[in-house]
Structures are given as structure tokens and as C-alpha cells.
Amino acid sequence: MPKWGMLVDLDRCSGCRACVAACQIENNVPINTEEIVNQRRGIQWIRIERYWEGTEYPAAKVRNGAMLCQHCRNAPCEPVCPVYATYHNSEGLNTQIYNRCIGTRYCANNDPYNVRFFNYWEPQWPESYYHYLNPDVTVRSKGVMEKCTFCVQRIRRTERQAKREGRALKDGDVQPACVQACPTDALVFGDISDTGSRVSRLAQDKRHFRVLESLGTDPVVFYLKKVDPQHVGDAAKQPAAH
Amino acid sequence: MATTAGGRKLGRVMPTGRVLAIIVPFIVLLVVGGGTWYLYGALNPPPKQQPIAFPHPVHVETLQLDCQFCHRGAAIGPAATVPAVEQCMFCHKVAVTDRPEVQKLRAAWEKKEPIDWLRVYRMPDTVRFVHEAHIQAGFDCAVCHGNVGQQQVVQHARDLRMGDCVTCHRVNEAPTDCTTCHY
Numbered sequence: 001m002p003k004w005g006m007l008v009d010l011d012r013c014s015g016c017r018a019c020v021a022a023c024q025i026e027n028n029v030p031i032n033t034e035e036i037v038n039q040r041r042g043i044q045w046i047r048i049e050r051y052w053e054g055t056e057y058p059a060a061k062v063r064n065g066a067m068l069c070q071h072c073r074n075a076p077c078e079p080v081c082p083v084y085a086t087y088h089n090s091e092g093l094n095t096q097i098y099n100r101c102i103g104t105r106y107c108a109n110n111d112p113y114n115v116r117f118f119n120y121w122e123p124q125w126p127e128s129y130y131h132y133l134n135p136d137v138t139v140r141s142k143g144v145m146e147k148c149t150f151c152v153q154r155i156r157r158t159e160r161q162a163k164r165e166g167r168a169l170k171d172g173d174v175q176p177a178c179v180q181a182c183p184t185d186a187l188v189f190g191d192i193s194d195t196g197s198r199v200s201r202l203a204q205d206k207r208h209f210r211v212l213e214s215l216g217t218d219p220v221v222f223y224l225k226k227v228d229p230q231h232v233g234d235a236a237k238q239p240a241a242h
Numbered sequence: 243m244a245t246t247a248g249g250r251k252l253g254r255v256m257p258t259g260r261v262l263a264i265i266v267p268f269i270v271l272l273v274v275g276g277g278t279w280y281l282y283g284a285l286n287p288p289p290k291q292q293p294i295a296f297p298h299p300v301h302v303e304t305l306q307l308d309c310q311f312c313h314r315g316a317a318i319g320p321a322a323t324v325p326a327v328e329q330c331m332f333c334h335k336v337a338v339t340d341r342p343e344v345q346k347l348r349a350a351w352e353k354k355e356p357i358d359w360l361r362v363y364r365m366p367d368t369v370r371f372v373h374e375a376h377i378q379a380g381f382d383c384a385v386c387h388g389n390v391g392q393q394q395v396v397q398h399a400r401d402l403r404m405g406d407c408v409t410c411h412r413v414n415e416a417p418t419d420c421t422t423c424h425y
Contacts, residue, residue, distance in 0.1 A: 087420075095419075098368055099424060152425045156425075164378070
């Protein structure tokens with residue numbers, strides 16, 4: 001049984017948001033209108049967080065980072081669900097069973113990464129978009145929580161394909177939409193229980209860290225620090241060979 | 243005022259006890275009978291009227307067509323799929339073109355319009371069913387759909403609710419994690 005995990009190389013992330021768009025379309029994520037965003041109720045399973053350092057060019061620098069569900073092995077959101085709509089499955093996914101969810105929002109309130117989203121309204125698309133909805137993903141309704149699934153529909157589909165071809169899954173076979181869309185290869189997905197997988201090897205890089213690690217959530221999304229070319233002599237200067 | 247006066251009057255003509263004795267059984271009969279009738283209707287919905295009365299028996303039993311000749315997706319994807327009009331026309335360009343139901347089919351073909359078949363088996367939107375896995379595991383269509391070759395109109399032949407699915411999965415050591423069927 002694989003344990004899925006992801007790696008985000010901040011040195012490669014250009015902040016282009018292709019991952020955000022790909023995720024939105026793959027997973028039937030409702031369109032965030034200006035009104036919804038102003039109410040801070042927008043839904044983005046993966047988002048690019050942008051931080052500025054310094055104010056004046058050339059000292060001013062921008063840092064981009066992708067934030068998505070960290071699929072924590074010790075997830076704060078899971079034990080607070082009164083109906084077990086969210087739990088950790090044997091593949092290391094933090095699941096969200098929409099039809100089981102009763103919308104208490106405890107999970108989102110207990111989530112330190114802000115990656116769980118509540119459907120305050122019935123999601124709506126212009127009628128011409130209905131044909132673009134992904135039939136492999138449930139369209140959520142008002143009153144349920146939703147979040148990144150590591151594109152479980154793609155995991156299932158790839159597993160079936162491998163089975164049909166009579167072979168085992170290979171490293172790199174499963175690609176969530178965000179990983180597939182990333183033009184700079186900043187996102188890497190794979191089996192972290194396999195020490196030979198690309199994600200496992202890259203996670204050993206000396207630039208590695210995890211977000212809010214001090215909380216003890218034990219995330220399976222690993223990050224690699226940005227290399228700052230102006231800080232010559234930094235220990236962590238060399239990006240790993242991809 | 244009016245009610246008490248009316249009540250007293252009624253009581254004098256006919257004692258309340260006797261009124262109840264007449265009304266209560268009537269209400270009980272109405273509730274039980276109506277409930278049974280409603281439940282019977284809900285549990286045995288009348289077969290849906292398809293736009294064309296397509297008979298499985300002649301195609302499956304008489305002509306010995308394989309299910310997957312028409313339902314091509316069954317072994318390779320989630321949906322079994324219902325055949326395109328074009329596929330019927332392999333035969334019905336020439337076969338029994340005089341029959342009224344086949345003429346409806348040919349009219350659709352000439353207008354280049356698909357046929358809006360009504361679904362008989364339909365999972366709720368929150369459930370992901372995959373034919374491929376079950377056909378590859380060696381199950382015959384009849385395990386879930388009954389003997390379609392005998393059904394003039396396709397009937398819902400098996401429970402196929404969560405308890406049914408999960409029971410069979412347990413017996414066959416298939417996955418029962420919620421994300422097998424819900425995502």
C-alpha cells in the first residue's frame with residue numbers, strides 16, 4: 001500500500017498559479033466571484049501565497065509558496081469531526097466524505113493551514129460550463145466541507161490502468177492535476193514509503209522543511225527552501241538535481 | 243362559543259364514544275391502506291417508458307449478441323455506456339425496417355439526433371461506481387442486473403445500495419475504504 005506525499009520546491013516555484021487553475025478545473029471547485037472572495041469564503045484547494053521582503057527595488061524580493069492540504073499524519077482536523085467524515089486512510093490520504101459531512105466546520109476551525117473550505121452556498125457555474133465538470137468528481141453541495149484530495153480520482157484511475165496492463169504502479173505514474181500543470185516542475189508527487197521514489201529522495205535534500213512543523217502535525221507535504229543567489233556562501237546553495 | 247355549543251348538540255344526538263368508534267377505524271384504515279399503497283408504489287415503480295421500446299430479449303437471446311457488443315465501456319471504464327444510434331444502424335439499415343419502433347430509430351438516425359434513453363440504474367452523485375473493476379474481477383452482468391435477456395423492459399434487479407455493495411466487497415476482500423466509492 002503506497003503512502004502518498006508531495007514536495008514543493010520553492011526555488012522552482014515562479015508563482016504562476018497554473019496549479020491553482022488546474023486544480024480548480026479538475027476538481028469541480030466552484031468559481032470564486034469577487035463577492036465571494038471579499039467575504040473570505042473563496043475556495044482554493046491549492047493556493048499561491050505571496051510574501052514580500054524589503055520595499056525598494058532591487059532589495060525588494062517576492063517569495064511564492066504553494067499551500068495545500070498537508071495530509072498530516074497527525075491531523076488536527078480529524079479527531080474533531082463528530083461523524084468521522086474526515087479520517088486518515090491506509091494510503092495516507094486525509095479524506096473528506098462529502099455525503100457523511102454534516103457541516104459542523106469543526107475541522108476547518110482546527111486546521112492550522114487554512115486549507116479546508118466550507119460551501120456556504122450551492123456552488124454555481126454558468127450553464128455553458130456544465131459540460132466541463134469532471135464526471136469523476138462529486139459536485140459538492142451547500143453545507144459540506146471540501147479540501148484537497150491529492151486527486152484521489154486520478155490515483156484510482158491510474159491504479160486501474162496499471163492493473164489492466166498487469167503491472168505494478170511506477171514512480172511518477174500518478175500525477176495530481178497541480179503537479180501535471182506545473183511548468184517548472186516545482187511540485188513532485190509520489191509514494192513516500194518507497195525510499196527510492198523521486199519525492200522521497202528530494203525530501204532528503206538539505207533545504208527541506210515542513211510548514212508549522214513545531215505543531216507536531218507531521219505533514220507529508222515537504223518543502224525545499226528557496227536558494228538566494230545574493231547570499232553567496234549559504235550552506236544550502238545548491239538546488240538538488242531534478 | 244360556537245364549538246362548545248356545537249359539541250353539546252352533537253353529543254346529544256350521538257354520544258362522543260360512538261362517533262369515535264366510527265371515525266377512528268376509518269382513519270386507521272385510511273392511514274394503513276394509503277401507506278401500504280404508497281410504499282408499494284415506491285418499492286415497485288412502474289417500468290419507465292423508453293423513447294423507443296428496445297427489447298433486450300430478441301437481441302440477446304434470439305440474435306445472441308454479446309452484452310459488450312453494445313455496452314462497450316463495461317470492461318474498460320467506469321460506465322458501461324449505452325450504444326450510439328450508429329451502432330443500431332449496423333443492422334437496422336436493413337433489418338425489420340417496417341416495424342414502427344424501428345422507424346422511430348431510423349427517424350433519429352436521419353435527423354442525426356441521439357436517443358434520450360432513460361436511466362434504470364443510477365447511483366447518487368456522491369457515489370463512484372466502476373464497471374471495469376467488477377468485470378475484470380470476473381462477475382457476470384447478471385450478478386447485478388439480473389437476466390436482462392429475459393426482461394422485455396430493463397428492471398432494477400438488485401438492491402445495490404451501500405449495504406449491498408459493502409457486503410459483497412467484504413466477502414470478496416475488495417476495498418471498503420470510504421474513498422473507494424465516495425470522492
